[in-house]
Amino acid sequence: MASSGLQIVGFLLSLTGVCATIAATFMVEWEKRFQVKELTYEGLWMSCISTTETTTCEIYDSVLKLPTEIQATRLVMVASLFFAALGLIISVFGMKCTRFMDAMPQGKGNAAVTGGILFILSGLLTFIITSWYAGRIVQLNQAAHHLQNKEFGHAVFVSWAGGLFTALGGVLLSLRRCWGSKSSTESIGTSHLLSTTNSKSNYV
Incomplete structure (x- = not known):
């Protein structure tokens, strides 16, 4: 039961991270640029110009x-979401709380680990490309005119959080297999010891 609960926690963490990654991918506030009388937001799919009166996207x-x-960020974020979608589907089949693949315990455990690995890959891709994007913003900001200061938008921080949660949940799903195997080994050893003890007591 403990491993099953840990598995659910890992899945929920990854699911939260994937939701945050989806939100960040489509948010327009990846970069903010302040000018004299207007504020420009740049996202991966559109840009918006906001003044005191109107906002145009x-x-x-x-x-x-x-x-x-x-x-580059758009391409990698889409790839990250693709791996996350595969991880969601495969991990659902491998989780103990579902009825899928109950007749194949070994395959069910492998599915959970595979889903966890896909979550880790997705989270790492999100975190790495977001960090690279943030680094580019810093470089461009240093070379820009002082009247056009650039800053990170909210999407950068949401994307960082999404990548972290997705990868952490994947780690929990992957490690569960190791702990489960250890528990199974201990259970087999205990059963063997009890059966040996009982067989010896029959000779007394």
């Missing part, structure tokens, strides 16, 4: 015209 028309950091 525009979807990016051409991918090739986008800056390198936006193109």
Whole structure:
């Protein structure tokens, strides 16, 4: 029961991380740029210009015209979500609280571990590309004019949290297999000891 509860905690952590990653991917506040009378937000899919009166958003028309950091971040975030989706599906089949693959305990455990590994991969991709994007913003900010200061948007912090939770949940799902195997070994050893003791007592 303890390993099953830990498995559920790992799955819920990863699920929370995936939700945060999805939100960050489509948020427009990846970068904030302050100018004299307006505030510009740049996301992976659109940009918005906010003034004291109105806010106007525009979807990016051409991918090739986008800056390198936006193109790369968009690609890696989509790949991260793809691996996370696979992890969600596979881990559901491998969790003890579900009825899938009950006739194949070994395969069920392997499915849980595979789902955990996919979550770890997804979380690492999200965390690494977000850190790279943040580093690019710092570099561009140092070279920019002092009237066009750039800052991290809320999406950067949401993405960092999403990657961390996704990877942490994947680690818990993967380690559960090791702990489960250890418990099974101890159970087998105990049963063997009891059977040996009982067989000896029959000779008395």
